[in-house]
Amino acid sequence: MEYLPFTRPSIDETTIEDVVATLHSGWLATGPRVARFEAALSGYLGGRIIKSFTSATAALEIALEAAGISDEHEVITPAISFTATPNVILRRNATPVFIDVDLKTRNMDMEAAAHAVTPKTRALMPVHFAGLPVEMNTLYDLANKHNLRVIEDAAHAIGSRYKGKLIGSFGDLVSFSFHPNKNITTIEGGALSLVNTEEAEQIDILRFHGISRRDDGEMDVLLPGGKYNLSDVAATVGLGQLPHLDAFNIKRRQLAQHYLDRLEGLENILLPEKADSGHSWHMFAPLINFKAFKMTRRAFIAAMHEKGIGIGIHYPALHLFTLYRSLGYARGDFPNAERIGEETVTLPLFPGMTVNDVNRVISTLCKILDIKEPN
Ligand SMILES: Cc1ncc(COP(=O)(O)O)c(C=O)c1O
Known part of the structure; x- marks a missing residue:
């Protein structure tokens, strides 16, 4: 594929x-x-x-x-x-x-x-x-x-x-x-x-x-x-x-909405803010509680890649990088940023994609996380 x-x-x-x-x-x-x-x-x-x-x-x-x-x-x-x-x-x-x-x-x-x-x-x-x-x-x-x-x-x-x-x-x-x-x-x-x-x-x-x-x-x-x-x-x-641009963004919104509709309610997956008419959906990045799935993010990304699906990380928390730690920042300073940094995964989203592509991402993700695919 x-x-x-x-x-x-x-x-x-x-x-x-x-x-x-x-x-x-x-x-x-x-x-x-x-x-x-x-x-x-x-x-x-x-x-x-x-x-x-x-x-x-x-x-x-x-x-x-x-x-x-x-x-x-x-x-x-x-x-x-x-x-x-x-x-x-x-x-x-x-x-x-x-x-x-x-x-x-x-x-x-x-x-x-x-x-x-x-x-x-x-x-x-x-x-x-x-x-x-x-x-x-x-x-x-x-x-x-x-x-x-x-x-x-x-x-x-x-x-x-x-x-x-x-x-x-x-x-x-x-x-x-x-x-x-x-x-x-x-x-x-x-x-x-x-x-x-x-x-x-x-x-x-x-x-x-x-x-x-x-x-x-x-x-x-x-x-x-x-x-x-x-x-x-x-x-x-x-x-x-x-x-x-406007047509690209309309397409991004439709695809993001499809992700939201299908992934809503899944346990241990925190979806990004609900679709808003002004959102240009540059990316779609849920948080996955990998600990609950007894899996590392690295292993998840490798397994998705194995199935022909690219996953990004946007972004690790800034204050934990060596450069910013050297300014005095440390783990514990920004709990939400730290959780996002550890749990975020960017799923495929671009205007050339189809709803079928979104469905393929969802069913692959569910298989890898060993959860029942939602309707
Ligand atoms: C939030 C944010 N700011 C700034 C930049 C820098 O953009 P550029 O690669 O055009 O320098 C990026 C690029 O990914 C970004 O995501």
Whole structure:
């Protein structure tokens, strides 16, 4: 039977032809197609300023730099995310302050975040986990109360909506990822959505060597900028993907709902938060109490792989990594993050899948865990 990975990008033939045309065009690095991609994304997000990058990691790092985050500052962020999220805080020499997450939404506990604010806190950096938006009203109330910047890590949340409004169509600095496992891809790539034109000009400079133009048109260098500009080849892929985004997300929602409907009520399996109309279902990751099944996660993943099904882990708890333990974090600090880190499994979910594929995952999972397959 065909191997079913946990994720796979959907690239149509037109996009492939357009990439070939870009390669023939003689202009491969940042040029007209990047400008078109940024404009298209801006159109999708209600006219916001969009700056593209080589990755979301680059976008987050530049967002923190533009927001003036430095070594005196603390940034509040969840204990469950990909390590890029807190890493970029450290790369600014600032201090990541981890917060536990909710077991079902996997999003940062806003009450705990409110308690963690100190005079050094300069920014909140939440993650819309798996595409489920954090409570945006609570988040921005907290930011406004303490005059904090918000850098939304929306790597999973392109096309997600909060109370009907697209993530990235409002808010402070919002970062998206277009890595191939995300809801749309540019191969590697990311983007920032923002509102402030002066900050946007600064970001232009920061993402390309610190280069600026003097009034006489000559080049000047204002600061040691990075080299984070997207290529026209990557932007061509993005231009081919964006028109499909909403349809991709509808398909993801249908498949996630099918998982939820069939897996609901199974003992020792904690499902992610119920389908919400604004959820873009970047992934479907239940928690499995492996101890109760007398099995290790590693053995489960190997057995699923043996049956031709790929399983991911998103993510181990951040504070237990060597780097973050060295800041003083320890086991016991964030019980929910630790449980998620040990029990989470990402089941296959991508728009090219069928309901039959979901059924195949469910029946294989039930056989391996030795439970009766639900109806
Ligand atoms: C939550 C989160 N933040 C940031 C990133 C970094 O994205 P990129 O690979 O585009 O740098 C990822 C990538 O997986 C992610 O999942």
